[in-house]
Amino acid sequence: MEQAPIRIDGETRLLAIIGDPVSQVRSPEIFNPRIVKAGHNAVLLPMLIPQATFDDVIKGVMGIGNLLGLVVTYPHKERIFPHADRVGQIGQAVGAINAMRREPDGSWTGDMFDGAGLVGALASLGQTAAGRRILILGAGGAGSAIAMALAASGAATIGIFDLDGNRAAGLAARVQTHFPGCRALATGAEVAGCDLLINATPVGMAPAFAFAPFAGELHPGLTVIDIVPKPETTSLLALAREKGCPTANGAAMISGQADALLSFFGIGSA
Amino acid sequence: MEQAPIRIDGETRLLAIIGDPVSQVRSPEIFNPRIVKAGHNAVLLPMLIPQATFDDVIKGVMGIGNLLGLVVTYPHKERIFPHADRVGQIGQAVGAINAMRREPDGSWTGDMFDGAGLVGALASLGQTAAGRRILILGAGGAGSAIAMALAASGAATIGIFDLDGNRAAGLAARVQTHFPGCRALATGAEVAGCDLLINATPVGMAPAFAFAPFAGELHPGLTVIDIVPKPETTSLLALAREKGCPTANGAAMISGQADALLSFFGIGSA
Numbered sequence: 151m152e153q154a155p156i157r158i159d160g161e162t163r164l165l166a167i168i169g170d171p172v173s174q175v176r177s178p179e180i181f182n183p184r185i186v187k188a189g190h191n192a193v194l195l196p197m198l199i200p201q202a203t204f205d206d207v208i209k210g211v212m213g214i215g216n217l218l219g220l221v222v223t224y225p226h227k228e229r230i231f232p233h234a235d236r237v238g239q240i241g242q243a244v245g246a247i248n249a250m251r252r253e254p255d256g257s258w259t260g261d262m263f264d265g266a267g268l269v270g271a272l273a274s275l276g277q278t279a280a281g282r283r284i285l286i287l288g289a290g291g292a293g294s295a296i297a298m299a300l301a302a303s304g305a306a307t308i309g310i311f312d313l314d315g316n317r318a319a320g321l322a323a324r325v326q327t328h329f330p331g332c333r334a335l336a337t338g339a340e341v342a343g344c345d346l347l348i349n350a351t352p353v354g355m356a357p358a359f360a361f362a363p364f365a366g367e368l369h370p371g372l373t374v375i376d377i378v379p380k381p382e383t384t385s386l387l388a389l390a391r392e393k394g395c396p397t398a399n400g401a402a403m404i405s406g407q408a409d410a411l412l413s414f415f416g417i418g419s420a
Numbered sequence: 421m422e423q424a425p426i427r428i429d430g431e432t433r434l435l436a437i438i439g440d441p442v443s444q445v446r447s448p449e450i451f452n453p454r455i456v457k458a459g460h461n462a463v464l465l466p467m468l469i470p471q472a473t474f475d476d477v478i479k480g481v482m483g484i485g486n487l488l489g490l491v492v493t494y495p496h497k498e499r500i501f502p503h504a505d506r507v508g509q510i511g512q513a514v515g516a517i518n519a520m521r522r523e524p525d526g527s528w529t530g531d532m533f534d535g536a537g538l539v540g541a542l543a544s545l546g547q548t549a550a551g552r553r554i555l556i557l558g559a560g561g562a563g564s565a566i567a568m569a570l571a572a573s574g575a576a577t578i579g580i581f582d583l584d585g586n587r588a589a590g591l592a593a594r595v596q597t598h599f600p601g602c603r604a605l606a607t608g609a610e611v612a613g614c615d616l617l618i619n620a621t622p623v624g625m626a627p628a629f630a631f632a633p634f635a636g637e638l639h640p641g642l643t644v645i646d647i648v649p650k651p652e653t654t655s656l657l658a659l660a661r662e663k664g665c666p667t668a669n670g671a672a673m674i675s676g677q678a679d680a681l682l683s684f685f686g687i688g689s690a
Contacts, residue, residue, distance in 0.1 A: 155425035158452060160445040160466045172486065175430040182428060195465065196430045198485030210480010215468030216442065 154186045156193055163190075163216050165415060166197035168208070168230075169223035173198075177221055180408050190417040192218060204229055212258065219251035219415045227262075227291070234260030243298040243328035246291065251415050263410045264292055265299025268348065270406015271375055271398040277346075279303035285337065285344045286310050288351035289321040292377055296350050297321060301329035309337035309344070341367050349376040349386050370394040377403050424456045426463055433460075433486050435685060436467035438478070438500075439493035443468075447491055450678050460687040462488060474499055482528065489521035489685045497532075497561070504530030513568040513598035516561065521685055533680045534562055535569025538618065540676015541645055541668040547616075549573035555607065555614045556580050558621035559591040562647055566620050567591060571599035579607035579614070611637050619646040619656050640664040647673050 167177045173196070181194040199207050204226060211217065212233065222230050227246040231237065234250055238261035241247040247260035269279060279300045286293050286300075289312035297308055308325060312318035318336035325334035341347050347368075368374070374390035379400030387397045412418040437447045443466070451464040469477050474496060481487065482503065492500050497516040501507065504520055508531030511517040517530035539549060549570045556563050556570075559582035567578055578595060582588035588606035595604035611617050617638075638644070644660035649670030657667045682688040 156428065158426065158448040158463065158465060160443045160448065162448070162466055164465060164467070170485070173430045178428040178430065178432070193428065193465070195428060195434060195463070196432055196486060197434070200483070200485050203483050207480045207483035210477045210483065213470070213473050213477035213480065215440070215470050216466060 154183075156182055156186060157191070158193060159191070161191055163192040163218045164214065165192060165194040165218050165221065166211070167194060167221040167223060168197045168199045168211070168226055170198060170201045170204075170225060172196045172223070175223060176404070177223075177408075180404060181221075181412065184408060184412060185417055188412075188417060192417055194221070199226065201225060205233075208233055212252075217252065218417070219249065221411060222248045222250065231260065234258050237261060239328070240265060240295070240298045240302055243302075243324065244294050246295075248295075249411055249414055261414065262295050262298070263407050263414065264295035265297070265302075266410035267403040267405075267407030268296045268375065268377070269299050269303050270409055271402035272346075272373070274402050274406065275373060275396050275398055277373060277396075279305045279346075281306045282346045283307045283344045284309065284346040284348065285339070285341055286348045286350055287339065287353075288312060288349065289314070289317045290350070293350035294321055294324075296348060296377070297325050297334070298328065301325050301332040301334065305332050307333040307335075309335055309340075311337055311339045341369075341372060345371055345373065347372055347374045347390075349374075349378065349384070352378060368393040368395055373397070375403070376400065379404060424453075426452055426456060427461070428463060429461070431461055433462040433488045434484065435462060435464040435488050435491065436481070437464060437491040437493060438467045438469045438481070438496055440468055440471045440474075440495060442466045442493070445493060446674070447493075447678075450674060451491075451682065454678060454682060455687055458682075458687060462687055464491070469496065471495060475503075478503055482522075487522065488687070489519065491681060492518045492520065501530065504528050507531060509598070510535060510565070510568045510572055513572075513594065514564050516565075518565075519681055519684055531684065532565050532568070533677055533684065534565035535567070536680035537673040537675075537677030538566045538645065538647070539569050539573050540679055541672035542616075542643075544672050544676065545643060545666050545668055547643060547666075549575045549616075551576045552616045553577045553614050554579065554616040554618065555609070555611055556618045556620055557609060557623075558582060558619065559584070559587040560620070563620035564591055564594075566618060566647070567595050567604070568598065571595050571602040571604065575602050577603040577605075579605055579610075581607055581609045611639075611642060615641055615643065617642055617644045617660075619644075619648065619654070622648060638663040638665055643667070645673070646670065649674060 235257040241262040244262045250260040282305050310318045322334040322336045373396045375398045376384045376386050390397045505527040511532040514532045520530040552575050580588045592604040592606045643666045645668045646654045646656050660667045
């Protein structure tokens with residue numbers, strides 16, 4: 151696909167994805183074509199901020215006058231939290247943020263968009279979270295962000311399965327506290343009463359054996375989303391398609407998150 | 421002219437031109453095509469570092485792990501000096517630097533390349549500074565950097581003219597101190613005994629009247645360089661060409677400086 155080239159001049163505004171390491175990030179390749187297409191003079195760069203000196207370096211970086219905002223990846227999502235002057239509802243609920251923008255008054259607003267990508271992946275299937283009965287596999291960072299985003303979007307019930315039962319119970323309790331309108335609980339890996347299954351574990355990166363336990367239970371009324379970006383079709387998604395389930399993969403989630411982040415930064419469209 | 425596009429991914433290393441303001445800088449458009457052509461995964465960005473918070477912000481910026489180096493413009497050339505762990509001979513002589521690079525051990529080396537561009541412009545005419553009898557008009561920041569670079573390159577004599585005679589005398593004395601092998605003195609605007617005339621004042625930006633006093637004195641053995649970047653042919657250069665003098669303009673100087681800076685950053689060629 152032919153793309154308009156990145157242009158950089160004296161008026162270019164900066165976005166940076168910060169992490170340690172940062173060489174593995176894909177965000178520049180995902181965001182910059184969208185920014186160019188939308189006609190904005192801005193660019194997303196990788197910026198390595200070492201763990202050892204994070205607090206000092208981030209303060210200086212936040213002082214760069216033409217910095218529009220930051221995308222935040224491992225291991226800085228918790229550590230940057232106190233540097234935001236205010237944090238949105240989902241970021242507060244998760245206790246971590248993955249984006250921060252400079253407001254016109256110079257203050258900084260943060261929020262967590264790792265779950266917004268899941269909501270975007272649902273939208274790509276013509277679906278929403280409202281009223282859904284959801285099972286999330288994995289109560290780690292990704293599972294937490296997804297649970298909060300789905301609860302904020304009106305999910306009816308969210309069951310959370312994790313090999314570490316305490317972690318699942320802790321997340322369910324936090325969802326319940328922040329979003330009392332959503333029923334959240336730690337559960338087994340049972341999809342029978344659900345209409346949306348989300349794999350928020352890295353298990354899908356391994357070959358087919360991993361989701362064999364679900365094979366008999368997947369039903370055509372179930373939508374299945376696997377956040378693992380590679381392979382494109384995980385073992386879970388392959389099983390789901392055999393059963394006629396609507397599916398979305400990690401790429402749909404990454405795309406959905408890019409849309410949400412660019413909108414947050416105010417450069418989402420021309 | 422068709423150019424290879426700027427590519428940015430997780431492994432891209434950063435160069436920044438810092439200033440306040442920074443929107444007027446042309447360096448990204450001059451440097452990035454050369455960096456791409458040389459096959460390096462690096463990009464030069466504009467970075468606004470506010471005067472009011474310079475020392476705090478620059479410390480943080482210098483802590484960015486994938487930052488290769490900085491190009492420095494107004495008003496930070498003096499202020500950044502103490503942030504360098506070591507400064508080259510010309511930077512020491514000028515008392516200001518316009519570039520700083522991170523060494524493999526994490527320390528920072530700075531130097532002043534504003535005059536290197538003039539040496540590059542000379543080279544584009546097939547000339548060098550060695551043994552030359554030079555008149556420099558203007559003892560400000562540009563004139564100082566040029567005088568030191570020419571003295572370092574073996575100029576025989578450097579006469580310095582400035583409407584502020586004390587400023588001319590001060591610069592001549594500093595040249596003499598740092599480069600005792602070059603005879604430097606404050607002079608009138610007389611080109612009779614010279615073989616190289618350099619306009620390091622902004623006077624050339626005004627129309628033709630400005631250099632009328634020289635019209636009778638320019639001789640074909642004189643090379644004339646005007647550092648003013650616009651117009652391309654200043655009134656001085658037009659007069660010089662009428663007399664058959666070899667000439668170079670601000671664009672040749674900018675190009676020469678880009679070559680010198682990229683070489684300093686170690687990304688000068690493929």
